[in-house]
Each structure stands twice: as structure tokens, then as C-alpha cells.
Amino acid sequence: MRVHIRLLGGFDVTVDDRTIPARSWRRRSAAGLVKLLALQPGHRLLREQVVDALWPDLLLDEAAPRLHVAAHYARSALGCRDAVVLAGGTVSLLPSTDVTVDVAEFERSADAARADGRPETAADAAARYPGPLLPEDLYEPWTEEPRERLRVRHLELLRAAGRYEELVAADPLDEDAQLALVRDHLRQGRRQSALRALDGMADLFRRELGVEPGPAAVALRRKAESLPVEEAAPEQGSAPVPSAPGRRRTPLPAERTRLIGRGADLEAVAALLDPHRIVTITGPGGAGKSTLALAVARRLRSESADTDVILAELAPVREEGDVVRAVAEAAGVQGEGAVLPATLAVNLGPRRVLLVLDNCEHLLDASAALVDAILDAGPRARILVTSREPLRVDGEAVHRIGSLGPESSELFAERAVAAAGPGAATADDPRVVHLCERLDGLPLAIELAAAQLRHLSLQELIDRLDDRLTLLVGGRPKAGQRHSALTATIEWSHRLLSGDARSLFDRLGVFPASFDLDAVQAVAGELDPGQVTNLLGDLVTKSLVVHDPAQHRYRLLETLRLFAARRLVDSGRTREVTELLRRDVVARCRTMPRVRIWLSASMAARSRDDLENVRLAFEASLERGDLTAAVDVALGISTLWRNAVSYTEGRRWVAALRARDLSPPDRLWTLILAADVGLGSGDPRMMRDATAEATALSAQLDDPGAAVITAIYDGLVQFSTPARAVLRLEDACARARAAGEPGLERLARAFRVVLLRLLGRTDGLGEEIDALVEADSGSDYDRYICIWSASLVALVDRDGPRQRQLMDAQLADLMASGLRENWLTMYWEALAMIGGGEDYLPQLRRARQRAEAEGRHAEADWVLALGYAAACRDEWEQAAELLGAAGGALQRDTASFIHHALLREQLVRPRLEPDAFAAVTARGRGQSLSVLLDEHGL
Structure with a gap:
């Protein structure tokens, strides 16, 4: 008989390849003995050493019966009568077996x-x-000493x-390892990887140790910053650039505990996903449906690159x-794609994708x-x-899925040890x-019960369970027995809280998704x-609230x-607590002037x-008729529309506001939002109409800031006549200075730079650009x-090098402010590669894939x-022919009409005779954009 025992990464025993x-x-004790x-x-x-390890609280005579029972079950599991031998005061495992x-x-x-x-030998051993x-x-x-020794x-x-x-x-806290990783990146010329590693190290050390990285x-860092910017090919060891639209757009939550009692379910669901394109995991609340689905998703992700x-x-929806x-x-x-099912379906359907829809029961249709x-x-x-x-x-x-069955006691024991x-x-x-049988073997009920061992003994827990855990009757006739048992378990855990803790827990039911401490204080x-x-900490300790x-x-x-939301409804306080949450969000949006x-x-x-x-x-502000608050909330999210959330949502919010009877100040700011959405989404008509109305209204109001922004947009709508636009923007600069708004002045100056370059004026432009870029102005929209x-x-x-330098600065600002890279930054990186004479097509393909995954299909941008x-x-x-083709199409979702005009007027037109330029661009206007993209491998 050949036996192999695995202890690293988990436990299993193989006997003759089985x-x-x-x-x-x-018995857990049998596995522990082996x-x-x-x-x-x-x-x-x-024998004394075995007892000390497995039953440290018992005397040798008291532990002897347990040792014999463990040995019996170990022999049964291994299928060998001599698997565990107790003789001469010694306990041996398979003494006559290989x-x-x-x-x-x-x-x-x-x-x-x-x-x-040699490194390769070390790698093989690792x-x-x-x-x-x-x-x-x-x-x-x-296990502690050998585990640490092996880890080291x-x-x-x-x-x-x-x-x-x-x-x-x-x-992660090994500073020498962190520095060695950075040096390795530097040896291979990977500037961005080195800087990312240094940034991650600095963040970790500040958060975990409260110190700054050393000299x-x-x-x-100085050495990394002095390196030239490398090509944008995927770096060894770096996160791969998505090869398909939307790859892992939302990272799966990290696995925190092992999956207990669901191994057969995991295999069954994974097997169903092979012949079936739609698989639904059903079961009562608390059975672990989401946990199982995530385990299946992680497995598929690891097996199918x-x-x-x-x-x-979908729970917050x-x-x-x-x-x-x-x-x-x-x-x-x-x-x-964010609002039309058919568009989203066309985006996802042809892709090799596993879409996990979690918690659908309230949104079945x-x-x-x-x-x-x-x-x-x-x-x-x-x-x-x-x-x-x-x-x-x-x-x-x-x-x-339902009960865990016999393995539910293993789950309880593991969570109990973790808790107490x-x-x-x-x-x-x-x-x-x-x-566990009384809890119907439901994972959530078991985990809630195990968490109580932090302040109760096992017997006290059982006594209280016997007193309070009964099936509900009459309240929810459609609820199944397991759901009723779970509800009773939650209610029982809820009753163990103090009165104030119960009140706070109920109020947390107002939140549709996650929340922070400030929001808890508000409600x-x-x-x-x-x-x-302290109460929130107690709820976390009792596993009623999850803390990230x-x-x-x-x-x-x-x-x-x-459960908490239902408690809130039953108490008649939902409207009150929702109003507290609404006021908190509105107050946050009023911490600064508009x-x-x-x-x-x-x-x-x-x-x-x-x-x-x-x-x-x-929505609550609109419903209450507090339209000023609704405008303030929209202003607070407006920059997000430019970076992380669809302009489609911005259009809906603006439309909802414009349909109301707004006060003149609120209508003015709503028109500014409309102009902003029009600019960013490539809709000059929307920008022009909103600006015209805002210009007339701002003349009647005493709001210098809004008047400056309106003047800036008034300049931008004159884009087709650049000289006039420059004058409008210069007027906006003067107004911003008079109003004491340096951010708006920088904004007007930046747009003015673009218009001056469109006019072909370069005198002093470099100095103006340097002053704007080098200004210590934070990372806001200006x-x-x-x-x-x-x-x-x-x-x-x-x-190209200047473009790359500016793109690095733009990305750094986005990260510093808490925003993220978007498809447009990827597009600009491709443009920087073009300017630098690099192989740009792979990056442009990646940018297009990201854009299309976000519902942006403007082919003109790629042409x-x-x-x-x-x-x-x-x-x-x-170049003239391609620009002619691009200019002949409506460019949705971006402000690329500005890029197009600059390249056409200041880069390409001067290189051709007027007649030739007109003929070639006219020929381009008759070209199919999709055909052109196919011809160029896009």
C-alpha cells in the first residue's frame, strides 16, 4: 500500500492513487491525529505528546478514551487495521507502510x-x-511552529x-522584499511598475505601520522617475491588459474563509455550466447561495484565462x-448600454463571459x-x-441548496474558534x-450563532436557543420552514442586543448598499x-455588520x-430615517460653494x-419637492459623470430637474450641468442651447461663479469661430479674477490655449501652458x-514624449483624487504612442475594446x-482622407470634435495645396468608417 499525505494548502490522504x-x-479528532x-x-x-497536542486541557487518563476513539475512526477512514498503532507508550501512523x-x-x-x-532550483522548490x-x-x-517555519x-x-x-x-510588510521588487523593475527598465510598487509600499506602510518608507x-523613487517612459506593452508580472471588452470589470471579492460542506454543490454547478448557458442556484435566505456562486466564479476564472x-x-437595486x-x-x-436591454445584450451576448447575477429574487421579471x-x-x-x-x-x-447536513457542525466549530x-x-x-440541527444547517444561521460565543458559553448559547428559537407562524405564510428558522435566528440575535444597539441596527436598514461611519452617525x-x-463596533463583533x-x-x-429594513418599516420610522440619510448626503454636497x-x-x-x-x-429630494437639494446633489456627482459613470445618467438627472419648476438660481445651475453634459458627450447642440438660456438667466442673477462658468461655455459654443471664442474666454478670465475664482480662471485659460492653437498662434503659448500645468492647483476639474x-x-x-508625460500626470491626478482610469485615458495613451513613433495599434485596440464595453461605439474616434x-x-x-471620413460622422460620447478641428486645421491642411486638401477630404467623407477600421486591423 502506498500512502501520500498532503498537509500544505489543505489536508487529504491518497491511498494507492485513490x-x-x-x-x-x-471525526475531526481522527483527522487531527493523522x-x-x-x-x-x-x-x-x-502518547503523552499526542494528548498534550490534541487535548491539552485533559489529563492523560481522561484523554485516553478520546485517543482510542480517534485512532479507531482514523483506521476506518484509511481502510487499514494497522493504520494507527498504540503500543509501548507510542502512537505510530502506518508503521509498516510506504x-x-x-x-x-x-x-x-x-x-x-x-x-x-541556483535561482532555478529555488524556484522549483518554491x-x-x-x-x-x-x-x-x-x-x-x-500547528503554529511548523506552519511559521515552513512559511519562512x-x-x-x-x-x-x-x-x-x-x-x-x-x-507585504517585508521592506527588503518590497525594495528588491522595485530594483528588479528598475533593472529591466520598467519605470511605471517600479513607481506603482513604491506607491503601494508607501500606502501599506502608512496604513499598517504608521510610518513613511525609508531613505x-x-x-x-528618484531613480525610477529619471528613467524614460517605457513602451506600453504588458510588463512581466504586471496585471494583464484586458484582451476582451470589460474583462473582470468588477473584481470578485477575495475569499476570506474556506468553503465548507459545499464541495459537491461546487462540482455540480460547475458541471451544469458546461451544457447549460443559464444556471440558477436557488435556496432559502442564508443558505449560502452567493458564497457558492462566487466559489464557482473563482474556479472558472482560474481555469479559463x-x-x-x-x-x-442586484441586492441594492x-x-x-x-x-x-x-x-x-x-x-x-x-x-x-446602461439603459437599453438590447444594447447591453448585444455587448455581452457574443463575448466569452460568465455573468453572475447575485440576489435576483426581488427583481425576477x-x-x-x-x-x-x-x-x-x-x-x-x-x-x-x-x-x-x-x-x-x-x-x-x-x-x-439547503442544509449543509453533517458538515454544518464543522462550519460551526470553525467559526466558533475564529470568534472565541x-x-x-x-x-x-x-x-x-x-x-446545528436546530438551526436547519443553514450557514448564515450557524455563523450568527457561533459569533455569540464571544460573550456566551456553548451551554448558555444552547439554553437561549431553546428559549427563543421557534418557527414563526402566521406572519409570512409564503415563507418556507428554513426561511422561518433563519428569521427566528436573526430575531433571536437581534433580541440579544441592547436597546440602543437594536435601534441602530434597524436604522442601518435604510442603506441600499455599503456605508461609512459618518453616514451611520447621520442616521x-x-x-x-x-x-x-461603540454600538457599531459591537454590531461588527457580533457579525451583524460586515466591516471592510x-x-x-x-x-x-x-x-x-x-430584516433591518422590515424592522424599520414595522416601527413606522422609514420615512424619518430616509430623511436623515437624504439630509446627510445633501449636507455633504453643501460643504463648499456650488x-x-x-x-x-x-x-x-x-x-x-x-x-x-x-x-x-x-430621488428622495425630488419626491419631497426639495429641488434646491436635488440640484446640489447633482452638482456633487457631476465630475463623476465625466470619469466613472455614464453621461446617460447625467442626461436623465438633468432632464428630471429641467422638468420641474425650479427657482432661477437652481435653473441656472441645472443649465450649467446640461452644457457640461453636452460638451463631454459630444453634443454641441445640447451645449449651445443650454448655454444660450443660461447666459440670459445669469444676467438677471447675482451669482458670479455661475456667471463665469456660463461665460466659459459661451466661449466654447463659438468654437467654429475661434477668434470670437478667444475673446469670450478672455472675458471669462477677467470675470473669474474679479470673482476671486482661480480655478475657473485656470479653466478659462486652458480652453483659451486650445482656441489660440486652433488659430495658429504659438507666441507665448508654451509659457502659458507650463504655467497652467505646473500650478499647484490640486487635482480638480480645472x-x-x-x-x-x-x-x-x-x-x-x-x-509624443510630452504627451506621455502629460498622460502620466493625468493618471496620477485621477488616482490621487480617488477616481480611476477610463477608456479615454487609454485612447490618449495610444495617441501618445503615435506621436512617439511607437507601435500603437495594440493599445488602440485595447482602448476601443474598453470603450465598446462601456457602450461607446463612436467609430469616428478611432478613424x-x-x-x-x-x-x-x-x-x-x-491623413486628410481619414480626417475627412472622421469629420463626416457624428462623434458621440466625447469632445473629439475639438481634436479633429485642431489636427485638420493646424497639422494637415497647411501641408497640402487648398485644392488637393479639399478633394482628398471630400473623398474621405464618402468612406465607410467600419471598412476603414477593418483595413487598419481595428
């Missing part, structure tokens, strides 16, 4: 690598370490192999009409309609749904088995602010959120984090436009880039 099923280990002996030299220990253990194999390889000294020792036994004292050996091997990224991932990191995985969490928007945002789709549309649109998409009932669409395969430490509970304790009513912090320390945010599990809010990037980033709460506040205008000038000048590439090759007739 892995013993997990269900064979009926693990303990497998770790020892010769696989034997003195036994190999992965730990010993790893240590032998590590020893050989240390003696050999590959034998798939994960930490016995991760399911983290709190067993006898693995880190040594990674260092010896030069696998610095893996070394940093395994031990070595500072010196490496060419499959996009998109997670759309309140109206069926918003399902498309929620899925579109998860997939990174904007524009029409809309979810089913969208699923049907996606499946009809193409053969490659697959959809995994979690819901308390099936969608009932054609081709749907349903997998039902070693010894809190064991899976083979009959009391635990009975308790807490008359509770003392200092007390609120990295984001400084909180959330309720969906079942708990629904001009500053309109410019603010940090406010937009905060709005993105609180997006569902902001939307709730906007700074964004200053860099954009400088980039346009560099574009016309065919100055415009091809025209610029021809101009940079001095192929002037081809």
Missing part, C-alpha cells in the same frame, strides 16, 4: 536548493509549497529565486427598471428579460444566477451537532455620536439588511463610493482640463486616431 473522500473523516503524526519524524509520537508527506518533500527540496544556490500548513487548523497550537522557508526560496512579486504578496525607497467574469450584485443599469455598471458598459436578451444575442455568454426561486427562462438549469479562540467548540461535540438620530461608534477596513466602509449581509463642488474631483470620488446613497438622496489642453497642443506638435498616425508618418493625403 483520494480518501472528505466525508470519510467522520495530521499530527504525519508531521513527525518517523510518523510517531509518545508513507510520503508533502511537507517532507518540500523541506528536502528546500535543503537541496540551499546547497545548490513551487512545492502550494499554501500554508493546514489552513483549516489555524488555531491549533501544535518558502519566503527564503522566493527570495533566492528572485520571485519578488510573490515574495511581496506573501509578506532607500526615496532613492529608488479567456473568460471574463462579471459580478453584478430597488426598481426593476434599474436592473440593466446595475448590470451595465458591473460590466463597465456606459452610454446606451426584469432579470429574466435581461437574461433572455443576452442569451439570444450570442452563443458564448453564460449566466449564473442566485435567487430564492428560478427565473423560469428557456434553457435554465436549477441547482437547489481554541476550545470554543468542536465539531464532534453532540451539543454542537444538536444545535442614528438622537443617539450620542461617541456611543454610535481597507475601504473604511460597512455593509449588512443582504438577509440582515432586509462652484467648488462643481469643480471637485474628491467630492465626485466620495459620491462614487456612496453612489447608491447619492441616488437615493436625489487641473484636468489644463493637462488636456496641454496634451492637445502636444498632439498637434507631434510631441481620427488613424488619421493622426498618418500625419505623424508625413503621409498627408492619407
